[in-house]
Amino acid sequence: MEKIVLPDIKDFHKLEVYLQHGGYTAAKKAFTQSTDDIIDQVKRSGLRGRGGAAFSTGLKWSFMPKTTDKPKYLCVNGDESEPGSFKDRQIFEFNPHQLIEGTIISCYAIGAKVAYIYIRGEYHKWIKLMQKALDDAYAAGYVGDKMKETFGTDFYCDIYIHKGAGAYICGEESALMNSIEGKRGYPRVKPPFPAQNGLWGCPTTINNVETITNVPPIINKGWEWFASIGEPKHPGTILFGVSGHVNKPGVYELPSGTLLTDIIYNYAGGIPGNKKILCVIPGGSSMPPLRGDQIEGVKMDAESLRAAGSAIGTGGIMVMDEDTDLVKVLARIAHFYHHESCGQCTPCREGTGWLEKILKRLVAGKGSVSDLDLLITVANQIEGNTICALGEAAAWPVKFMVERFRDYFEQRVSKEISLPVANKVHSMRHTVIPVEEIKH
Amino acid sequence: MSFKFTPENLERINAEIKKYPKKQSAVMAALYIAQEQNGYITTEIMNEIAQLLDMHPHDVLGVVTFYTMYHQKPMGKYHIQVCTNVSCMLRGGYEIWNQVKNKLGIDHMQVTSDGKFSLEEVECMGSCGTAPMFAINEDYFENLSKEKVNEIIDTLKNKN
Numbered sequence: 001m002e003k004i005v006l007p008d009i010k011d012f013h014k015l016e017v018y019l020q021h022g023g024y025t026a027a028k029k030a031f032t033q034s035t036d037d038i039i040d041q042v043k044r045s046g047l048r049g050r051g052g053a054a055f056s057t058g059l060k061w062s063f064m065p066k067t068t069d070k071p072k073y074l075c076v077n078g079d080e081s082e083p084g085s086f087k088d089r090q091i092f093e094f095n096p097h098q099l100i101e102g103t104i105i106s107c108y109a110i111g112a113k114v115a116y117i118y119i120r121g122e123y124h125k126w127i128k129l130m131q132k133a134l135d136d137a138y139a140a141g142y143v144g145d146k147m148k149e150t151f152g153t154d155f156y157c158d159i160y161i162h163k164g165a166g167a168y169i170c171g172e173e174s175a176l177m178n179s180i181e182g183k184r185g186y187p188r189v190k191p192p193f194p195a196q197n198g199l200w201g202c203p204t205t206i207n208n209v210e211t212i213t214n215v216p217p218i219i220n221k222g223w224e225w226f227a228s229i230g231e232p233k234h235p236g237t238i239l240f241g242v243s244g245h246v247n248k249p250g251v252y253e254l255p256s257g258t259l260l261t262d263i264i265y266n267y268a269g270g271i272p273g274n275k276k277i278l279c280v281i282p283g284g285s286s287m288p289p290l291r292g293d294q295i296e297g298v299k300m301d302a303e304s305l306r307a308a309g310s311a312i313g314t315g316g317i318m319v320m321d322e323d324t325d326l327v328k329v330l331a332r333i334a335h336f337y338h339h340e341s342c343g344q345c346t347p348c349r350e351g352t353g354w355l356e357k358i359l360k361r362l363v364a365g366k367g368s369v370s371d372l373d374l375l376i377t378v379a380n381q382i383e384g385n386t387i388c389a390l391g392e393a394a395a396w397p398v399k400f401m402v403e404r405f406r407d408y409f410e411q412r413v414s415k416e417i418s419l420p421v422a423n424k425v426h427s428m429r430h431t432v433i434p435v436e437e438i439k440h
Numbered sequence: 441m442s443f444k445f446t447p448e449n450l451e452r453i454n455a456e457i458k459k460y461p462k463k464q465s466a467v468m469a470a471l472y473i474a475q476e477q478n479g480y481i482t483t484e485i486m487n488e489i490a491q492l493l494d495m496h497p498h499d500v501l502g503v504v505t506f507y508t509m510y511h512q513k514p515m516g517k518y519h520i521q522v523c524t525n526v527s528c529m530l531r532g533g534y535e536i537w538n539q540v541k542n543k544l545g546i547d548h549m550q551v552t553s554d555g556k557f558s559l560e561e562v563e564c565m566g567s568c569g570t571a572p573m574f575a576i577n578e579d580y581f582e583n584l585s586k587e588k589v590n591e592i593i594d595t596l597k598n599k600n
């Protein structure tokens with residue numbers, strides 16, 4: 001299988017090696033075509049965002065206004081803070097020039113003169129590697145005003161790296177823009193959408209690092225070629241990051257639609273001690289968890305995962321074996337979203353706190369089965385009632401984990417309390433306590 | 441007590457300002473540079489940055505408190521950040537966390553009395569495939585084991 005995003009070529013991160021393998025020829029080709037043509041090719045290629053929502057990249061680009069007095073911007077999202085996701089970091093390290101080339105082509109297509117690559121602050125090492133590649137690209141005339149000479153066009157653009165400082169929410173596109181503007185990373189109410197009113201009120205497109213890295217090969221090899229790889233509705237390869245209880249954790253670039261079980265058992269080497277799988281979160285911690293007996297035959301693409309009751313997210317596959325304490329896992333996930341909630345919306349700020357508090361109670365063995373219903377009630381009150389999708393990200397794992405592992409949770413909760421109580425509690429299974437009535 | 445950036449650092453901040461149409465965008469970079477120069481962020485630093493970037497000091501404070509990587513008190517020379525999020529947890533992240541805690545005798549966001557070490561429990565660092573992990577200052581240490589942790593911390597303890 002040919003790799004598009006992370007090719008197995010030694011020293012590919014170096015400019016001279018990248019050039020030996022056709023580096024920056026896609027940009028040259030792109031600049032001879034109209035911007036409409038480029039957008040059309042990306043649309044037809046079927047490329048969809050790799051940052052979580054799997055939205056059509058070409059379609060997103062077409063939302064950018066053609067006629068405007070305002071400058072336009074591209075933000076390349078490398079905040080990569082979703083638990084279970086560690087793929088963009090591989091691009092910074094092993095294929096930075098393809099990301100840079102993708103960025104200049106994307107800037108050309110949407111008419112942006114400036115792109116910001118937003119990289120999470122903890123990635124000091126990868127920021128340095130990316131900056132080195134960018135400096136080399138500038139020096140060789142592939143970025144900046146020297147592009148005009150290099151490519152023989154009127155178009156040029158600048159690329160800057162913006163370093164985050166530890167806030168998961170800054171991966172949300174409107175929070176990311178506020179962060180670049182030097183403000184707190186608060187998500188903005190939408191509409192207006194970034195294509196109308198983005199960075200400094202100007203038209204802006206935000207794409208994930210992996211999405212942008214796919215662009216040069218699409219231009220070079222043609223949209224038909226890309227569209228023919230993997231699942232037709234969600235074509236191309238995807239960087240799957242496999243973590244947790246597998247023998248060979250790591251990032252695997254595979255065609256979309258690869259079987260989840262193939263990824264876990266073949267590529268990632270199966271489960272240590274040949275244990276059974278209790279639970280898999282297939283797309284990073286925000287996505288609905290699947291039971292071990294739900295993963296057979298599930299293909300890894302947006303539509304197949306939706307049909308299976310989850311979502312592709314960032315392609316971060318977290319595997320948990322039969323001995324995992326799911327209550328502890330869920331409590332840890334709830335802690336994360338509570339910690340990362342920016343606090344603007346009451347349902348998210350308060351709800352994530354409640355989810356964490358209730359789950360910690362369960363971990364401590366002080367919970368009851370009615371708490372399980374309570375968790376679902378709280379999660380339902382967050383979902384759909386917030387400014388940004390962190391609300392859903394916090395609600396989904398809780399709601400689906402508790403629903404799908406109801407028996408497991410009931411047993412786990414009951415085990416901590418004495419048997420007669422456990423018997424009584426069992427009958428309370430469908431009791432729902434409204435959030436207002438919860439006592440501290 | 442006023443704070444002044446060194447001339448080199450002022451130059452770095454000016455280079456950051458040039459990346460953006462508005463000065464305020466350089467606030468995150470300026471705070472990093474200040475933290476590098478002073479070790480942590482003080483009111484004087486925030487006032488100085490506010491002046492440099494035409495901001496209200498409260499807005500600088502708002503940024504400082506929003507992001508976890510800016511510190512308003514001195515941290516240790518070696519700031520150890522242990523990830524305990526799910527992928528790490530599944531591979532022994534909490535064992536590492538407890539081991540470091542016990543070894544140093546400090547808890548989350550505390551500093552050893554000699555000022556050498558500080559400790560922070562952090563969220564996913566993007567090392568889930570090489571878990572468990574911690575970062576010390578800017579460097580990642582991955583695929584940790586009990587022995588490796590002992591070795592790393594002992595080495596640092598014996599270093600100045």
Ligand SMILES: Cc1cc2nc3c(=O)[nH]c(=O)nc-3n(C[C@H](O)[C@H](O)[C@H](O)COP(=O)(O)O)c2cc1C
Nearest residue numbers: 049050051077079080081171172173207208211389
């Ligand atoms: C809470 C939250 C965190 C997010 N974090 C990231 C991230 O770290 N990287 C990313 O590319 N997208 C992230 N997203 C999705 C972005 O908002 C946006 O949809 C994406 O960057 C668009 O790029 P794409 O169309 O290429 O996928 C996040 C969304 C939410 C709600």
Ligand code: SF4
Nearest residue numbers: 342344345348386388
């Ligand atoms: S949903 Fe949560 S994270 Fe998103 S804006 Fe509201 S409070 Fe902030």
Ligand code: FES
Nearest residue numbers: 523528564565567
């Ligand atoms: S969970 Fe620890 S690095 Fe991702």
